[in-house]
Amino acid sequence: MRREAQVPATSRPTSRDVAHEAGVSQSTVSLVLGGKWTGRVSPATARGVREAAERLGYRPNQAARNLRLGTTRTVLLMVPTLTAPFFGPVHTGAVRVAARHGFGVVAYVWPDDTGPADSPFAAPHEAIDGILASSMAVDALARFGGTPAVMLDSDPAGSAATVGFGVADGMRAIAAHLAELGHRRIGHVAAAVDQWTFRARAQALAGAVAGLPGGVLSRSTCAIGVTPAKDAAARLLAQPDPPTALVCDDDLIAAGAYKAARALGLDVPSDLSVTGFDDVLLATALEPELTTVRLPAEELGAQGMAVLLELLGGGRPARRVLPGELVVRGSTGPPRAIR
Amino acid sequence: MRREAQVPATSRPTSRDVAHEAGVSQSTVSLVLGGKWTGRVSPATARGVREAAERLGYRPNQAARNLRLGTTRTVLLMVPTLTAPFFGPVHTGAVRVAARHGFGVVAYVWPDDTGPADSPFAAPHEAIDGILASSMAVDALARFGGTPAVMLDSDPAGSAATVGFGVADGMRAIAAHLAELGHRRIGHVAAAVDQWTFRARAQALAGAVAGLPGGVLSRSTCAIGVTPAKDAAARLLAQPDPPTALVCDDDLIAAGAYKAARALGLDVPSDLSVTGFDDVLLATALEPELTTVRLPAEELGAQGMAVLLELLGGGRPARRVLPGELVVRGSTGPPRAIR
DNA sequence: CTGAAAGCGCTTACAG
DNA sequence: CTGAAAGCGCTTACAG
Numbered sequence: 137m138r139r140e141a142q143v144p145a146t147s148r149p150t151s152r153d154v155a156h157e158a159g160v161s162q163s164t165v166s167l168v169l170g171g172k173w174t175g176r177v178s179p180a181t182a183r184g185v186r187e188a189a190e191r192l193g194y195r196p197n198q199a200a201r202n203l204r205l206g207t208t209r210t211v212l213l214m215v216p217t218l219t220a221p222f223f224g225p226v227h228t229g230a231v232r233v234a235a236r237h238g239f240g241v242v243a244y245v246w247p248d249d250t251g252p253a254d255s256p257f258a259a260p261h262e263a264i265d266g267i268l269a270s271s272m273a274v275d276a277l278a279r280f281g282g283t284p285a286v287m288l289d290s291d292p293a294g295s296a297a298t299v300g301f302g303v304a305d306g307m308r309a310i311a312a313h314l315a316e317l318g319h320r321r322i323g324h325v326a327a328a329v330d331q332w333t334f335r336a337r338a339q340a341l342a343g344a345v346a347g348l349p350g351g352v353l354s355r356s357t358c359a360i361g362v363t364p365a366k367d368a369a370a371r372l373l374a375q376p377d378p379p380t381a382l383v384c385d386d387d388l389i390a391a392g393a394y395k396a397a398r399a400l401g402l403d404v405p406s407d408l409s410v411t412g413f414d415d416v417l418l419a420t421a422l423e424p425e426l427t428t429v430r431l432p433a434e435e436l437g438a439q440g441m442a443v444l445l446e447l448l449g450g451g452r453p454a455r456r457v458l459p460g461e462l463v464v465r466g467s468t469g470p471p472r473a474i475r
Numbered sequence: 476m477r478r479e480a481q482v483p484a485t486s487r488p489t490s491r492d493v494a495h496e497a498g499v500s501q502s503t504v505s506l507v508l509g510g511k512w513t514g515r516v517s518p519a520t521a522r523g524v525r526e527a528a529e530r531l532g533y534r535p536n537q538a539a540r541n542l543r544l545g546t547t548r549t550v551l552l553m554v555p556t557l558t559a560p561f562f563g564p565v566h567t568g569a570v571r572v573a574a575r576h577g578f579g580v581v582a583y584v585w586p587d588d589t590g591p592a593d594s595p596f597a598a599p600h601e602a603i604d605g606i607l608a609s610s611m612a613v614d615a616l617a618r619f620g621g622t623p624a625v626m627l628d629s630d631p632a633g634s635a636a637t638v639g640f641g642v643a644d645g646m647r648a649i650a651a652h653l654a655e656l657g658h659r660r661i662g663h664v665a666a667a668v669d670q671w672t673f674r675a676r677a678q679a680l681a682g683a684v685a686g687l688p689g690g691v692l693s694r695s696t697c698a699i700g701v702t703p704a705k706d707a708a709a710r711l712l713a714q715p716d717p718p719t720a721l722v723c724d725d726d727l728i729a730a731g732a733y734k735a736a737r738a739l740g741l742d743v744p745s746d747l748s749v750t751g752f753d754d755v756l757l758a759t760a761l762e763p764e765l766t767t768v769r770l771p772a773e774e775l776g777a778q779g780m781a782v783l784l785e786l787l788g789g790g791r792p793a794r795r796v797l798p799g800e801l802v803v804r805g806s807t808g809p810p811r812a813i814r
Numbered sequence: 815c816t817g818a819a820a821g822c823g824c825t826t827a828c829a830g
Numbered sequence: 831c832t833g834a835a836a837g838c839g840c841t842t843a844c845a846g
Contacts, residue, residue, distance in 0.1 A: 150822095150823055150824085151823070151824065152823080160832075160833085161832065161833045161834075162823090162824085162833085162834095163825080163826080163832080163833060163834080163835090164831090164832065164833075166823095166824065166825060166826080167825085167826085167832095170824095170825075170826095172825090172826090175831090176831065176832085177831065177832075178831060178832090181831080181832085196823080196824070197542070197822085197823050197824065198547075198824095199538050199539075199541035199542040199547065199822080199823080199824090200538075200542050200822070200823035200824035200825090200838090201823080201824055201825080202538035202541075202824090202838090203536070203538040203539050203542050203822090203823080203824075203837095203838045203839065203840085204823080204824045204825050204826090204837080204838050205824085205825070205838085206838070208537075208538065217563075217567075218557070218563040218564075218566050218567055219560075219563040219564050219567060219756075220563070221558075221560055221756070223563070224556075224557040224558045224559070224560075224562070224563055225557075225558050227557050227582065228556075228557055228558060228584060231582070231583075231584065240581055241581070241582075242579050242580070242581055243566065243570070243580075243582060244570075245567060245570065362756075362759055362760050363759075388756070388760065391760035392760075394762060395762060398762055417558075417560070417701075417727070417757075418756075418757060418760055420701055420702075421701050421727070421730035421731075421757055421760070421761070422760070422761075423733060423734060423737055423762070489838095489839055489840085490839070490840065491839080499816075499817085500816065500817045500818075501817085501818095501839090501840085502816080502817060502818080502819090502841080502842080503815090503816060503817075505839095505840065505841060505842085506816095506841085506842085509840095509841075509842095511841090511842090514815090515815065515816085516815065516816075517815060517816090520815080520816085535839080535840070536838085536839050536840065537840095538838080538839080538840090539822090539838070539839035539840035539841090540839080540840055540841080541822090541840090542821095542822045542823065542824085542838090542839080542840075543821080543822050543839080543840045543841050543842090544822085544840085544841070545822070
């Protein structure tokens, strides 16, 4: 009978230890600490239990709780990458709200390039209560079956709960800002990424320029990175009648546009205006500082988690949209012609 | 007797279902799927079990496994922030290795500013097997008691397992590069962060400049951010005999140094050389591109996790050091005087 | 080679 | 108001 040697000695107190310390039964401890005691346990007993738990430094065993309840109190945050500056804050916001409700967050980079697991007890999505999916295609969630999910910055057309950004409004604000400065020939350096958020940006910009008397829109696409963006911007600037302003799908692409301008000896903003999108840290590190649309990334994570918790609680949360804000800095000015 | 209504119907097959499907006992299923069957279960039976599991789409219940084994297969990754560009890749590397061994990674931002939890079943560090702590003080681990931990880019003097960067060598490489270009008056724009990695950088630079005939080192400190760094750099450049090169503790600080130079009408690199540290994405977004030391962040996360897994397996892993690599780009050149 | 059984630490219907 | 007991789904010593 060496049963006790089977399980590594964790020395952590259990609810049974607390019960012994408080002189009550284990079920009473569970009731009290679970907050379901009112009307069922006397206040004096409840206090005694709490004091005993405190003395022993008792913390419930999550695994046991999860097993019993059939839940995990864990949420999967699916992001296309954690390396891009945008998604760190999303994670931070999600964790902040989750922690407040006793939930943990596991970040999962999608598409998955971590390769197959050695063990059959692998992927974190085997043991989660819900999914927070950022900038993902709706159908990518199919393989997760009926797991409650909230889509972030994604197509609101589907049936899934969503928290979005006002990307179309943001893009229109940029267009209006440039139009007011006098720009008519606009170049769109677009992300070659098949996501709703970028399609929405392109569509909003196209609509705005189409509504502008004399407005001309040209477009070039690239991967989200400085060098590809530089090339795409250079292609637009090499046209016979080049744009006087480059609207970029995100701040990183704008950094590439700066480089293209410099390579051609063009000054930003006197020869060329450039705008970004997102307002990540990079935007103020660049010279001149970048005119862009600020998207509240941390708030997206926080509200997304709040909506997911509502969903898990049986609610039917309404769609939320977080507005983007135009931040005018030094990278935009009147075009050379009307200066 | 409505027992079955107690637990939410997950409809997931259990090992008992697999046993029924395969016509064997539940313990046999566990043995086979746990990989401990050789010599105890006939190959034919084992195959039958595996086929049944496949047919049913069986995945073991982690909570039950954790409860039984007293482990969680979860590792906590503690980082000072996920918002800075450096730590995303560390997380990515850690997840890559962890997933391969059936471990999950929960990122935990330290110091903790998420506030207290509403529920007593809160902080993720109540249910983890090990800790990966990046750029942290050794004593911050104290509250986690005996939990196995690996320190990343931290003081190797302690007793904890560590995976480090060759930060001192990296700093010496920068100093040598600048010395060779002809610089003698060096300004150090140092991070005002009490971490071993920055102390090591400062010490290495001081040593290198001290060994340089005619070498003069001045230093100014700042928070890690563009604006504070700009101010700190400006202070150094306002000295009567200003440095001809600014050595910055990381790339973000270097971005601030660029701004200070521009505000004074100084060209980088013809009037002032600037160097960074880390080689994050920002380094090539800047103009001119930044001479810096590349630290393999993703590899730090990956090797850190490998060491932690070794530790959890009962090993006594040796300290590992990942070398930094000097990357010479456009921000360094000979000082004006000897041009 | 295979199965019956104990037990990990909880939550909660049920009986007093 | 309180306790004894079942059971969540596993792993593993033990008995055949």
